[in-house]
Amino acid sequence: MAGLTIDQVSKRFGEHEALSNVSIDVADGEFLAVLGPSGCGKTTLLRMVAGFEKVSGGRIVIGGQTMSSAEHSLPPEKRKVGIVFQNYALWPHMTVAENVGYSLKVAKVGRAERDRRVTEALSLVNLNGFGDRRPANLSGGQRQRVALARCLVSAPSLVLFDEPLANLDVHLRASMEDEFADFHKRTGTTIVYITHDQAEAMALADRIAVMDKGKLAQLAPPRELYREPANEMVASFISQGIILPADVLTAAESGHCRVRVLGQEVVVRCRPDERPRAGAKLCCRSPELEAVGAHEEGIPVAIKRVVYQGGSARVELSPVERPDLNLHIEQADPVTLEAGVEARVRIKSGWVIPEAGNAS
Numbered sequence: 001m002a003g004l005t006i007d008q009v010s011k012r013f014g015e016h017e018a019l020s021n022v023s024i025d026v027a028d029g030e031f032l033a034v035l036g037p038s039g040c041g042k043t044t045l046l047r048m049v050a051g052f053e054k055v056s057g058g059r060i061v062i063g064g065q066t067m068s069s070a071e072h073s074l075p076p077e078k079r080k081v082g083i084v085f086q087n088y089a090l091w092p093h094m095t096v097a098e099n100v101g102y103s104l105k106v107a108k109v110g111r112a113e114r115d116r117r118v119t120e121a122l123s124l125v126n127l128n129g130f131g132d133r134r135p136a137n138l139s140g141g142q143r144q145r146v147a148l149a150r151c152l153v154s155a156p157s158l159v160l161f162d163e164p165l166a167n168l169d170v171h172l173r174a175s176m177e178d179e180f181a182d183f184h185k186r187t188g189t190t191i192v193y194i195t196h197d198q199a200e201a202m203a204l205a206d207r208i209a210v211m212d213k214g215k216l217a218q219l220a221p222p223r224e225l226y227r228e229p230a231n232e233m234v235a236s237f238i239s240q241g242i243i244l245p246a247d248v249l250t251a252a253e254s255g256h257c258r259v260r261v262l263g264q265e266v267v268v269r270c271r272p273d274e275r276p277r278a279g280a281k282l283c284c285r286s287p288e289l290e291a292v293g294a295h296e297e298g299i300p301v302a303i304k305r306v307v308y309q310g311g312s313a314r315v316e317l318s319p320v321e322r323p324d325l326n327l328h329i330e331q332a333d334p335v336t337l338e339a340g341v342e343a344r345v346r347i348k349s350g351w352v353i354p355e356a357g358n359a360s
């Protein structure tokens with residue numbers, strides 16, 4: 001096992017700066033997920049950690065040893081890093097055991113030792129007894145587990161995943177998520193896990209790094225990321241946060257302050273250093289908004305769309321006074337709201353987005 005330090009790493013492809021000054025410390029045994037829009041640099045970062053790509057600046061340190069710097073780059077095979085991609089490309093003409101043991105064979109590891117390690121790796125991914133099968137005779141999830149075993153057989157100190165479940169259906173994803181969580185618990189391997197699926201990241205990771213246009217936007221545990229986004233990008237990217245203009249009316253006290261938002265005064269969560277200011281932004285999650293009766297205090301809204309989702313509906317609406325703002329709430333069955341009508345919404349809580357977002 002080994003920790004990973006990504007220290008002020010930058011990567012340029014010609015004129016294009018794919019990563020700029022990214023610093024992330026991954027503790028020994030930690031499960032770190034990386035989230036971010038397409039093209040923000042996630043795969044590039046992983047490829048540099050694995051040694052497939054050189055850094056333009058900064059350092060990558062694994063288990064205390066500098067693997068990459070602008071001057072030096074250790075080749076991938078010297079890094080003890082395992083990597084599992086979305087398309088797991090097993091060799092169809094080899095059995096499962098041969099696929100898993102291939103790298104050991106290339107490294108001229110003896111037959112007995114090889115068999116032992118292959119059996120051990122297959123057992124780690126719950127594929128005992130599958131060694132003689134061909135990949136064609138496995139389910140998608142089993143194939144992905146073979147790919148994982150193939151990476152584990154060389155006893156990596158760090159395992160990197162690049163969207164390993166993206167090709168699997170919803171049910172398989174869920175069961176593979178359980179397998180990964182279980183695998184992490186049993187082995188304590190340090191894991192860096194790229195995904196597009198926020199729920200997956202939240203379920204699996206100790207901490208999540210959100211990247212935006214080649215920069216680290218925030219690095220925090222899932223709950224903190226959701227409740228206390230550091231900036232507007234993270235607020236709107238994670239769980240489709242609703243961003244509303246607000247004026248902060250009081251200084252922070254016990255993590256709360258009073259704000260005026262769309263004509264309503266509400267007590268919301270904030271940083272301890274928050275102070276009265278105009279032009280702030282409030283992040284609300286849909287459970288923090290609720291529809292209220294026509295005669296109750298609330299923001300008049302026009303309902304634009306109601307999408308039934310089984311058990312509840314997603315209701316998209318805009319304040320009558322601010323038709324340019326898009327809000328959404330959930331309404332549980334029985335769904336009574338419908339498109340075209342006016343209603344009232346109350347803001348119950350929210351988070352004041354810090355004035356100068358930082359990546360703490």
Ligand SMILES: Nc1ncnc2c1ncn2[C@@H]1O[C@H](COP(=O)(O)OP(=O)(O)OP(=O)(O)O)[C@@H](O)[C@H]1O
Pocket residue numbers: 013016018036037038039040041042043044045
């Ligand atoms: N070899 C390369 N040469 C030039 N540009 C590249 C190269 N590899 C990646 N890029 C560019 O660097 C940026 C980051 O790419 P990267 O593949 O890391 O994104 P990503 O976050 O993994 O996206 P996705 O979620 O779509 O997989 C993109 O703008 C991409 O076009």
Ligand SMILES: [Mg+2]
Pocket residue numbers: 042043044
């Ligand atoms: Mg990618």
